Amino acid sequence: MAIKDLVLEQLKRVKGPDLSGNIVDLGLVSEIVVADNKVFFSVTVPAERAEELEPLREAAERAALGVEGVEKAGVVLTAAKQGGSRSDAPPPQQRPAPQPGPRKPAGIPGIGSIVAVASGKGGVGKSTTAVNLALALKALGLKVGILDADIYGPSMPRLMQITGRPETVNGRTLKPMENYGVKVMSMGFLVDEDTPMIWRGPMVISALNQMLKEVVWGELDVLVVDMPPGTGDAQLTMAQNVPLAGAVIVSTPQDLALIDARKGLAMFRKVEVPVLGIVENMSYFVCPDCGSRHDIFGHGGAEKEAERLGVPFLGGIPLTMQIRETSDAGEPIVVSDPDSPHAQAYRDIARAVWDRAGSAQQAAPNIVFE
Numbered sequence: 001m002a003i004k005d006l007v008l009e010q011l012k013r014v015k016g017p018d019l020s021g022n023i024v025d026l027g028l029v030s031e032i033v034v035a036d037n038k039v040f041f042s043v044t045v046p047a048e049r050a051e052e053l054e055p056l057r058e059a060a061e062r063a064a065l066g067v068e069g070v071e072k073a074g075v076v077l078t079a080a081k082q083g084g085s086r087s088d089a090p091p092p093q094q095r096p097a098p099q100p101g102p103r104k105p106a107g108i109p110g111i112g113s114i115v116a117v118a119s120g121k122g123g124v125g126k127s128t129t130a131v132n133l134a135l136a137l138k139a140l141g142l143k144v145g146i147l148d149a150d151i152y153g154p155s156m157p158r159l160m161q162i163t164g165r166p167e168t169v170n171g172r173t174l175k176p177m178e179n180y181g182v183k184v185m186s187m188g189f190l191v192d193e194d195t196p197m198i199w200r201g202p203m204v205i206s207a208l209n210q211m212l213k214e215v216v217w218g219e220l221d222v223l224v225v226d227m228p229p230g231t232g233d234a235q236l237t238m239a240q241n242v243p244l245a246g247a248v249i250v251s252t253p254q255d256l257a258l259i260d261a262r263k264g265l266a267m268f269r270k271v272e273v274p275v276l277g278i279v280e281n282m283s284y285f286v287c288p289d290c291g292s293r294h295d296i297f298g299h300g301g302a303e304k305e306a307e308r309l310g311v312p313f314l315g316g317i318p319l320t321m322q323i324r325e326t327s328d329a330g331e332p333i334v335v336s337d338p339d340s341p342h343a344q345a346y347r348d349i350a351r352a353v354w355d356r357a358g359s360a361q362q363a364a365p366n367i368v369f370e
Contacts (some may be wrong), residue, residue: 003069004032007039010063017045017053023060033203038190039064040074040206050077076206108212110219111145113245113357115276116238120264122229125281126250127155128327129317129346130226133248135334136343136350138182142221145176147211148186149238150228151204157188161330165189166215174215180335183220185211212242222357235264239271245357246276248314251305253280265309276314276356278306279349283316312356315349318342 011029012022023029023043030042043060045053057077064073108114117130131146138144148156157163160182166174166189176183187207217223222245227235238244247268268275280303306313317323323342326333334343 003034003039003067006067007032007041007064007070010066011060014056014059014063017049017056023056029060031203037069037071038074039067039070039072040203042076042203042206045077053077074206074210076209108217108223108242111217111223112220113222114225114242115222115353115357116149116225116227116235116244116247116268116273117250118227118235118247118264118268119229119250124229124250124252125317126229127159127226128323128332129248129250129279129281130224131156131159131327132323132332132334132343132346133350133353134182134224135180135332136346137222137224137354138180139334139338139347140350140354142354143219144181145183145185145217145220145223147223147225148184148188149208149211149225151187151207152228154186154188156184156186156226158330159327159332160184162189169216172214174211176215176217180332183217185215187211208238209241222354235267236271239268239273244273246274246353248276248353249278249311250281251278252282265311274356275311276353277312278303279314280316282319285319312352314352315345317345317349 008024008029012024014023015021016023016026016028028044030044032039032041041060041064043057045056054077057075061073061075064070064075117126117133119126127148127150134144134146146156146160148154160177160179162177162179162184164177166177166185168174174185176185177189178184225238227238247264249265249268265275265278303313303316320342322337322340323333326336329336333340334346337343
């Protein structure tokens with residue numbers, strides 16, 4: 001039998017939330033994903049009973065680890081949809097208004113602030129911005145980590161020039177990889193570079209929760225999260241499960257990119273995550289031969305958009321071969337050429353981000369999908 005089938009058989013021994021039936025026959029187990037002797041799945045439970053049913057999650061994890069060939073099991077509890085179906089939900093005017101709750105502590109012990117770097121679309125240089133922002137924060141004297149939350153297209157191993165596999169602690173938690181004095185965790189350390197990640201939403205959520213909460217991050221002033229592009233499962237998971245200090249939106253100047261950046265900004269506002277500001281990447285190009293400036297993608301679009309939306313404009317980063325080459329080589333410009341004007345631009349942005357993110361953290365909102 002395949003490992004997936006063996007795991008399912010073992011999970012049939014785990015009783016349901018009310019000790020009747022088993023979690024497989026009750027339809028509570030998501031699709032099981034197997035990758036490099038690791039299995040990932042989620043168990044659906046009522047949201048209000050999540051803490052009470054933690055032993056059920058542990059039992060499911062033990063059952064999966066009991067299968068020969070399984071070295072690690074990633075199991076998370078997924079909240080069942082609240083409020084019932086649309087047909088039996090009360091009309092909006094009858095629903096009680098949400099009451100403000102107490103501020104929650106940091107979601108990950110030892111980490112002071114968590115900053116998400118996001119974009120509405122791919123191809124705008126978000127990961128390059130994230131890694132240089134993290135290294136610029138390190139240059140300011142802070143203890144910094146990077147979480148590569150792009151499960152489908154992890155880029156931090158290459159950008160940070162890190163190879164190999166993370167070590168485990170007590171057979172359960174992982175030690176982050178490290179380079180340039182920054183701690184890093186990425187799915188790219190756990191699977192081969194050419195391996196496609198054909199995962200559904202629950203698997204992405206499970207992997208993100210593991211990389212956040214089952215990694216020995218130690219004491220960090222700030223954790224920079226390189227988000228995948230768009231407004232999908234990863235962004236909502238981070239917004240719901242982690243008290244983000246805020247989000248940095250990366251865009252290029254042209255109108256099409258700004259439309260998508262606007263969507264990303266609106267999403268973070270909707271889930272009550274502060275938007276720390278907008279970075280305009282590939283802002284302009286200076287010809288290395290003649291020294292003339294060219295606005296290839298237009299100019300100032302992100303700054304005008306930030307002003308229109310009432311969020312800070314953090315700065316512009318030029319389109320240069322040096323930034324591209326140093327990123328591809330795993331030697332980001334902030335560390336490979338710290339005296340360059342480009343590195344200074346990243347440090348200025350980092351200082352502005354830290355001024356806003358370092359002073360306060362945001363309690364994780366409660367998101368209900370209807």
